[in-house]
Amino acid sequence: MIARALLPDLPAYNALEELAKQLASASLQGLFEADPQRAETFTASAAGLHLDYSKQLLTRGARAALLQLAEQAGVQQGIADLFDGVRVNNTEGRPALHTLLRASSAGGQEDRFREVVTARSRMQTMAERLHRGEHTGYSGTTITDVVNIGIGGSDLGPRLVTQALKPFHGRVRCHYVSNVDPADLQDTLATLNPAATAFIICSKSFRTEETLANGLAARDWMLHAGATTTELDRHFLAVTTNLQAARDFGIPEANCLPMWDWVGGRYSVWSAVGLSCAIAVGWERFSEFLAGAEAMDQHFRHSEPGENLPLLMSLLEIWYCNFFGAGNHVVLPYDHSLQRLPDFLQQLTMESNGKRVSNSGELLHYTTAPVLWGSAGTMGQHSFHQLLHQGTLLCPVDFILPLTTHTSEQQQHRILVANCLAQSRTLMVGRSLEQARQALLRRGLDDEAAATLASHLVMPGNRPSSVITMASLNPGTLGALLALYEHRTYCSGLLWGINSFDQWGVELGKEISTDILGRLTDGIGADDTMDAATEHLIERWRDATR
Ligand code: F6P
Numbered sequence: 001m002i003a004r005a006l007l008p009d010l011p012a013y014n015a016l017e018e019l020a021k022q023l024a025s026a027s028l029q030g031l032f033e034a035d036p037q038r039a040e041t042f043t044a045s046a047a048g049l050h051l052d053y054s055k056q057l058l059t060r061g062a063r064a065a066l067l068q069l070a071e072q073a074g075v076q077q078g079i080a081d082l083f084d085g086v087r088v089n090n091t092e093g094r095p096a097l098h099t100l101l102r103a104s105s106a107g108g109q110e111d112r113f114r115e116v117v118t119a120r121s122r123m124q125t126m127a128e129r130l131h132r133g134e135h136t137g138y139s140g141t142t143i144t145d146v147v148n149i150g151i152g153g154s155d156l157g158p159r160l161v162t163q164a165l166k167p168f169h170g171r172v173r174c175h176y177v178s179n180v181d182p183a184d185l186q187d188t189l190a191t192l193n194p195a196a197t198a199f200i201i202c203s204k205s206f207r208t209e210e211t212l213a214n215g216l217a218a219r220d221w222m223l224h225a226g227a228t229t230t231e232l233d234r235h236f237l238a239v240t241t242n243l244q245a246a247r248d249f250g251i252p253e254a255n256c257l258p259m260w261d262w263v264g265g266r267y268s269v270w271s272a273v274g275l276s277c278a279i280a281v282g283w284e285r286f287s288e289f290l291a292g293a294e295a296m297d298q299h300f301r302h303s304e305p306g307e308n309l310p311l312l313m314s315l316l317e318i319w320y321c322n323f324f325g326a327g328n329h330v331v332l333p334y335d336h337s338l339q340r341l342p343d344f345l346q347q348l349t350m351e352s353n354g355k356r357v358s359n360s361g362e363l364l365h366y367t368t369a370p371v372l373w374g375s376a377g378t379m380g381q382h383s384f385h386q387l388l389h390q391g392t393l394l395c396p397v398d399f400i401l402p403l404t405t406h407t408s409e410q411q412q413h414r415i416l417v418a419n420c421l422a423q424s425r426t427l428m429v430g431r432s433l434e435q436a437r438q439a440l441l442r443r444g445l446d447d448e449a450a451a452t453l454a455s456h457l458v459m460p461g462n463r464p465s466s467v468i469t470m471a472s473l474n475p476g477t478l479g480a481l482l483a484l485y486e487h488r489t490y491c492s493g494l495l496w497g498i499n500s501f502d503q504w505g506v507e508l509g510k511e512i513s514t515d516i517l518g519r520l521t522d523g524i525g526a527d528d529t530m531d532a533a534t535e536h537l538i539e540r541w542r543d544a545t546r
Contacts, residue, residue, distance in 0.1 A: 004074055006358060006497050007322060007366055012068040019062045020323035028055055028428045028462050035060070046309050047295035047480035053466040055428045056316055056396075057324070066315040067305050070495065075311060078494040083301055085109050089264070089501035090359055096501045097260075098267035098486065099297045102290035102479070112262070119258050119272060126237065126257070127278035127286065130198065131170050138231035141195040144172060147188060148276040149214045150202030151178040153265025154239070156347050157482075158202070160340040161269055161277040161289065164478050167337075167406035168281040176276075177218075180210035185217055194225035194235075200275055201238045204259045204268065206245035209510070215249060239272040264501050266347045267486060285475045292479025300487045310487030316396065316466070317488065318495050321367045326394040331374035333400040334420035335473055339376035341400070345485055346372050352489045352500040359499050368496045378419045388427065389459050397465035399424050400481070402473035420467070430461020 007013060032038050032054070042054035042063075058066075070076075081088055085095040085108070097112060106113035129135045135143045148158055155178040162174045175192075177185045189197075199222075201215045222235055229250070238246040238256045246256050257272030269277070270290060278286035300310050320326035329349075333341045353369035374380065377399070388395050401420045405413035431439070436457035440450035468484075470477040493500030518524050519538055530538075 004497065005072075006362070006364065007069075007073070007318075007495060010069055010072040012065050012072055016062070016065050016069060016319075016323055019059075019065060020319070023057045023059065023062060024324065026057065026059075026462070028057065028464075031059065044307050044309050044312060046299035046303065046307075047292060047483075048470050048477045049296075049309065049480050049484060050469045051309050051312065051466060052469070053312065053316065055424060056319075056464045056466060057462070058316075058319070062319075063306070063315075066319060069318070070305060070311060070315060070491070073495045073497070075491055075494050076305070078490070079301060082490060083107060083297075085112075085262075089499060091499055091502045091504070092261075094501070095262045096264060096267065096490075097262045098264065098270060099294075101263065101268075101270035102293040102297065102483075104291075104294060112260070115258070115260070116271075123257055123272045123275055123278060124283045127275060128283050130172055130279045131282045133171055135198065135234075137195045137198070137234050138227040139195040141193070143198045143235075144196045145175060145192050146172055146198050146200060146276055146279050147175045147177055147192070147218065148200045148202055149177050149185075149211055149218060150200075150239075150273070151208055151210045152347055152351075153268050154202040154204060154208075154211065154273055156340070156344045157266070157269030158274050158276045160338075160344045161274060161478065161482075162280045163340055164335075164337045164473060165277065165281045165285065165289075165475060168285045168475065170280065170282055172279050174276045174280045177214050178210065180213050182217065185214050189218070189221055194222050194227065197222075198235050198237065201236065201240075201246070201249065201251065202273055202275075203239070204241055204263075204265050204273075206238070206240040206242035206249070209513075212249070219250070237275070239275060264352075266351055267501075269482070281475065288475035289479040292476035292481075293483035294479075295476070296480040296483035296487070300483075310484055311491050313398075313466070313484070313488040314491030314495065316464075317370070317492050320394065320396045320464070321370050324394055325367075326370060326396055327367060328371040328373060328393065328395055330388065330395050330397040331372060331400065332377050332380060332397055332420075332423070333374075334377040334416055335400065335402050336376050337473065338400065341376075342372065342374040344482075345374075348485060349489050349492075351503050351506070353493050353496065353498060354505065355493075355496070355498040358497040364496070364498070366496075368498060369492070377423070378416065381419065381423065385423065388423075388463065389430075395463070397424070397427065397463075399465055399467045401467060401469045402471075402477070403469055404472045406472070424465045424467050426459070426461075427463040427465050428461055430459035430463070431457060433458050 039054050043052050082096060083099055085097055087093055088096050100109050100112055100116055130143055133142045137143055155176055159176040175188045177188050199218050203211045222232060232250060233252055233255060236251050236255060238251045239259060240246050240256060241259045241261055243253060243256055259271055263271055270293060300308060305311055331342050331345055349372050350369050355368050357363055399420050433454055436454040437450050440453055490500050
């Protein structure tokens with residue numbers, strides 16, 4: 001990987017700073033008046049998704065300057081490197097070939113693609129047997145419930161996809177357990193019949209403490225219910241790169257599906273990590289999910305930068321983060337089945353780009369990944385939207401809106417759509433002091449009361465948002481949506497000059513936790529330089545559990 005100038009040293013950077021200053025005080029409605037084509041020209045479409053970014057604090061000039069920035073940052077080369085299997089994860093010396101997992105041809109990665117195809121075919125066989133109710137447990141009962149035990153990338157992706165594709169579910173119910181808090185597994189198991197339940201132990205490393213603890217507890221539950229050790233083979237599957245550890249756990253190789261070190265956990269739902277999704281919706285639907293993502297990959301790889309959805313969305317992220325000081329980004333899916341999307345995107349964007357040094361280890365003096373947050377609309381409207389409209393933080397928003405519903409409740413869906421469009425418009429238009437005063441007068445307040453209260457009703461407006469629509473949320477558009485955010489994340493990493501595919505920042509906490517666990521369990525810790533605050537808290541725990 002060739003070292004390149006960092007973001008502030010790119011030639012377009014200074015001009016963008018100037019443009020940002022101008023646009024910070026511009027009126028979005030004024031921009032629409034000045035450019036009658038704006039509602040069409042600030043849009044782009046691909047793979048069944050339509051991005052409307054006309055309500056962003058952008059002009060054609062600012063967009064052109066951002067595209068220049070991308071060119072100067074070598075984004076096009078970075079995109080080619082991703083697909084060509086270059087070791088873009090330079091700190092671990094690996095490529096990041098999640099795109100190969102949904103590819104329909106090898107694209108120069110023949111050996112790896114062969115492995116993917118073989119794994120896909122084994123996954124299909126397993127998924128179909130379970131989906132069709134052909135897999136029976138230790139007592140001959142058909143498996144009706146599958147519990148995926150995993151955490152992070154081995155949980156958030158499959159959990160989201162399964163929930164989002166609920167209208168396509170077959171007879172098998174899929175459940176997700178990730179928290180090491182025993183309540184998570186216990187609550188899930190409380191409703192299940194061991195004889196009809198199968199577990200997928202999903203862990204790229206097969207070393208993750210939470211997953212192994214939950215896996216062992218699930219095993220005990222099954223043995224306690226009367227299954228013999230040999231019969232456990234009918235109930236436990238694994239997805240991992242670490243076959244030996246899965247075997248040591250007691251899962252035979254025939255029940256293990258592979259992962260690869262060239263796929264990051266948070267980019268892995270397309271692999272056998274998505275097995276639970278394929279069981280829930282069947283192979284045909286799962287294939288459509290992969291195809292939707294592949295269509296977005298093709299678009300990302302081949303479209304013009306000015307039409308490239310992931311790149312445009314990444315440039316907006318850079319724009320607000322680095323030129324407007326917005327340290328956060330809000331994602332609001334107006335579809336209840338996408339309620340887990342913000343959780344998934346938190347890992348995707350914040351584990352990928354929450355970095356403080358460049359690819360070559362240089363300390364960065366600019367903001368990288370913003371805090372991503374959000375929830376399914378309309379719930380947020382009755383909690384945090386107050387801050388979006390009147391708070392002091394700049395919170396750029398992505399609204400995500402499937403235009404049709406799978407339910408028969410058309411009027412209720414119209415209410416949902418109206419609320420989504422209204423929120424995006426309200427963020428833009430706001431309400432002036434005079435408009436607020438008039439509104440109060442209309443409510444029957446006298447002049448003095450209206451003048452006193454009016455400033456509380458003022459909404460500054462000019463708050464940026466995009467609206468991503470799709471005809472319907474289905475396996476294809478869902479695949480495209482997730483791939484869109486994956487590639488947006490990668491582009492932002494390229495622009496920030498960081499490695500989006502490692503996560504060294506999660507390790508120290510795990511080590512310290514192991515040490516503290518030693519103290520809690522038998523009073524011995526490896527690190528005898530524990531700080532006084534932690535010692536004090538350990539003492540409090542001892543007092544409470546004596
Ligand atoms: O601790 C972070 C992390 O390594 C994530 O990157 C990963 O998705 C998660 O843990 C789970 O890891 P595994 O799939 O190896 O259990």
